[in-house]
Amino acid sequence: MSEAVVTLEGVDKRFDNGVQALAGVSLRVAPGEFLALLGPSGCGKSTVLRLAAGLDAPSTGRIDAPALRSGAADTAFVFQDATLMPWASVADNVWLPLRLAGLGRAEAWPRIEAALATVGLADFAAAFPNELSGGMRMRVSIARALVTRPRLLLMDEPFAALDEITRGRLNVDLLAAWQAQGFAAIFVTHSVYEAVFLSQRVLVMSARPGRVIDELAIDAPYPRSTEFRHSATFSAACARLAAALEAAHA
């Protein structure tokens, strides 16, 4: 197998309070691959992301990820809520990763504009987060993640709080950005439909302790549109994953 962007090998994670979040988790993400982590709440999906981002260290096992290697901002993270700085304009929020890397506003401006255009918010650079809807705030959060042109995008149930229509649109727009930029993505979700629609490969996790119990490749070409949601491939994959999730809950 070719070199991977992220590798976890036999990773255990036990928190200080004794809770075992992960047990023997191994996974590889190839460059440019879109991987979904599907599982019930508390199965350690978010912990996998935090480990891949270098925000937590494993108790045992080996991890290789861009955040643990280079000095550049090769990893981006999108949280469940937009996590914007309420005191800063949309443009300044998107500027943040570049600003922390030492780039001035004028220098960064073309990239800020491009990132905002990618998520369809070119006209909202001067707005403040509290003036935007939940879906728009999430778009800003994605623009902030994409502005550094990361090799790896980690997303922790980013659309869970949004309504179904907004969620569907953001799924389509996220895939468009992924195809245009070619980053690898790990997308954490508890929605079977979202996992199937977005990803090339789905890992199913089970809880207490969190471990990978199943894997399914979604063989459908991109760009994926609403038609894909109505296809036999989509239904079959959803049925298969729903059954696996059922087993995980049992």
Added chain:
Amino acid sequence: MNASRALPVLTMLALLAGWEALVRLAQIPHYTLPAPSLVLQTLWANFGSLAASWWFTLKITLGALALACAGGVLIAAVFALSRGIERALFPVAVVLQVTPVVAIAPLILIYVESTTAALLLCAWIVAFFPILSNTVVGLRSADANLRDLFRLYRATPVQRLRLLLVPSALPYFIAGLKVSGGLSLIGAVTAEMVAGAAGRETGLASRILEASFRTETPKMFAALLLLVLTGVLVFWSFEALSKALLGRWHASERTD
């Protein structure tokens, strides 16, 4: 002027008119209760001496407030950096806060040579606690995910302070400032009262004491009026500051 602004102004004017009418109709002697018109006349007639005292009180108030900001923020930063230091020193701050300033002012006046310095110290003790406790909470209130984001992008400690902690703490600091502004005036006047009317440079509290010894009630009211105006002015300026700094993004300044 719209209705929401007119209402408090009209209420105030009605109260003053009622006061004026009461004094005139009941023929209350001015050494018991002067009418508002007489208070204004007295203020005008004694403006020279009152203005000098007012300036002195204002200097103490604003000086103590500036020191309270500097001290409060600095100690808050140290507390925010180390829970251990906070646990060790917070009781001291609480002791300073709960001790009535009027009770320790005589001691401070004994220990501190310069009266001005003693007055500053008294006002500072009263004013610094709200800034300290609010700023400590504010510095700790930064969003956990944003903290992670700053770590992910390898922010330097200075970047973290400037771009994350200071803006997060700002609304809390300003809330503390609004309280401390009023308190430092109270602290300054209380300390002046204890220090008494003696001395070359004295503030409005001394004028009030002086006037009370001579039963110059209208002059007491005139000095009181200046104190009230000062307090209102301090409050208004911090309201304006709050609006300017937080108006666009913080829930406390949203009007809709």
